[in-house]
Amino acid sequence: MTIKKILVVDDSPTERHVMKTLLTGSGYEVITAESGEEAIAKAKSELPDLVLMDIVMPGLNGYQATRTLSRDQVTRNIPIIVCTTKGQETDRIWGLRQGAHDYLVKPVNGQELLAKIAA
Structure with a gap:
């Protein structure tokens, strides 16, 4: 499966920006969500090829959102x-x-992340 569209889920605007910059610079289309609830809604409407999920977020945490999506x-x-x-x-x-x-584990090594996405 070729990864083109990636959903980045993180409550930190800085983390979302860093990830988006890294991924768009590598040719990926990036959509973002700042909560577990928003991640589930966007995953269903946008159907990304991959989700990058933070765990510690207010409301629905990343474990709960991951379980729901999977x-x-x-x-x-x-x-x-x-x-x-x-x-x-x-x-x-x-x-x-x-x-x-x-x-x-954060801070995520950009090259390691890109290698995992490519794999």
Whole structure:
């Protein structure tokens, strides 16, 4: 599957900007959401090829949003990569159990992220 459109989910305007700059500079179309609720709505309406999901957000957190997207008939085939400050092994395992395909700890290395997207 070729990745063209990426949904970046993060409550931090700075993180969204950094990710968007990196990804658009690499030729990807980027849409953003600042909450779990908005991420679910945009994933259903925009059907991105990939979701980059933060965990720590007000309201619906990234674990809950990941679980919802991975179990929904419309969005279950969209891969999700968690990008978070939560770096414990138990956090990583929990993220993958919620349906994430990969797990990166912030600050995310841009080249590592682009390599994971390309893979």
